[in-house]
Amino acid sequence: MNKPLLEVKNLKTEFRLSQGTVHAVNGVSFTIGEGEVLGIVGESGCGKSVTALSLMRLIESPGRIVDGQVLFYDRDRIVDLAALPLHEMERIRGNKISMIFQDPMTSLNPVLTIGYQLTEPLKQHRSMSEDQARKTAIQLLDRVGIPEAAVRMNDYPHQFSGGMRQRVMVAMAAACQPRLLIADEPTTALDVTIQAQIIDLINELKEETGTSVIIITHDLGVIAGIADQVAVMYAGHIIEKSPVREIFSAPRHPYTQALIGSIPRLRYWPDRLTTIEGAPPNLMTEITGCPFHPRCPVRIQRCEAERPPFIESTPGHACACWVNA
């Protein structure tokens, strides 16, 4: 592994509601090295997006980070993002760590021009003059493939198509040359040909700037196209982590195996797809044993009582399972 850039240790984020506490992220640990791409994959409610928002300190009440560390290896110091005062976090967010969301409209201001929204962070974080910032912004738009970039600077977000907006988001995220880019379902709302364009763009950005990327998605196909490492989440836990090839060729956790068997593939025609019986557990209740055991086809008695440890049994490939580890 390359020099570490971000080390997450036992991260726990919960939401305190009147009906009870939702343990959305329940002790997640991972490390991402410089220039690496980590994919976090899982189904709705597994905690993948809450993990990303926690890293960015964008969790809003009634949610809060209750435990764990998020160590960010800045050039000359190590900071714990989970404990950083919010005003200091603001200097990191959008500058050293940027984020792209599924719906660009949630992060673009509809009443400000694209040009304004692109130049503002450059002036703030990189102390550029108006002129410099404008030039850089045009270069960025041009780089992400917006035709007639100089003219489009004066346009408002609604004047762009969904794919173009996501390109603008990539340009904004890249503006301050962040060391880490977090992309939360960046292609989910897009058509498949446009989706491929955005994935190519993120790949190119990574190659050119050496930025590390965390990509969060439910789509194993997107993971295969972009990630070096994959973490599979289930019920607030990472249950398997491995290099991208191995997660497809030799998945270990029964959940990962079922997940891979359940996706129809283009050039492979099975009679039936693998299904997973039942539903994920309620995250408001205390989960004993392995969170997957009620749905697991290979469970043994031990799985009901004891939480399986996360064991790295071959280099780089770790899994939390009593049976298949």
Place this chain on the structure above:
Amino acid sequence: MSDILVQTNDLVKSFPIRRGFFGQRRYRLVAVDRVNLAIRRGETLGLVGESGCGKSTLGLTIMRLYEPTSGAVWFNGQDMAQLSGKELQKHRRQMQMIFQDPLASLDPRMTVEEILREPLMIHGIGSEQEQILEVNRLLNVTGMPADAALRFPTEFSGGQQQRIGIARALALEPKLLICDEPVSALDVSVQAQILNLLRDLQDRFELTYLFISHNIAVTAFMSRRIGVMYLGQLVEIGPSKEIVMQPLHPYTQALIKAVPEPEPELKRLKRSLLGEIPSPIDRPTGCPFHPRCPIAQERCKVEQPALRELGPDHSVACHLA
């Protein structure tokens, strides 16, 4: 009895729209443009394409939920436009539809039993006792617990809601089921359950499916044949394996290449198609795909290619294929 259940002849559906202040500028949005296709009894015909390509409008026009602008839909040997009143109702109940968002199509104030009985009551089928028995049978064949009958749609997960939608569609024992993005809103493990269920039901009740989806891998799993749409037109139609393995239209080729496949070996292949889909209001002349086509020639800009049969059961609308 012919082996063709549904046939469309030069089917067109367009919508008038007004733009600008006071709606002074008028346009026609041609959502479905002269589509000719046939769905055979007992098969699944897949229909793929990106947003705005007209695949859903085509489904709705076949259902006659939209009145065709021109052209015809033949169902079971009958020109649907010639039918009215009782005859139309009789034919229409043989085609049913399931939708992407099951909750939006289920009345939240009705219990599952009321939802499933409603079509039976409208068509006056069976006594109350028989209808309740039928509800139980429908819940059973769609894999729902019997006690679901007295609960409300919002009490169920997305996958179960889609099962309720399927049960309702089956209540009138249709011949044709139009599935419009039936699994797009579901998680992959639940998606697999619904796809398996649809295949089981097809075998069991000899159903014919028109399966509409933006996801080609899902469509290929479900369908024997696939039609590809672009800007309202059918640009290619053929056996699923050929469409996936040897696509002939440049758009189909680009679409297949763009699918993010769970095969890391294919990683880092540059595979993007340039440009975006033009607006269906302001459509290109000639071949609708020519502005994005990597092999377009002068001819493609002026002359619209017709669908030609290039192999057994495999037709393409491209001058250069």
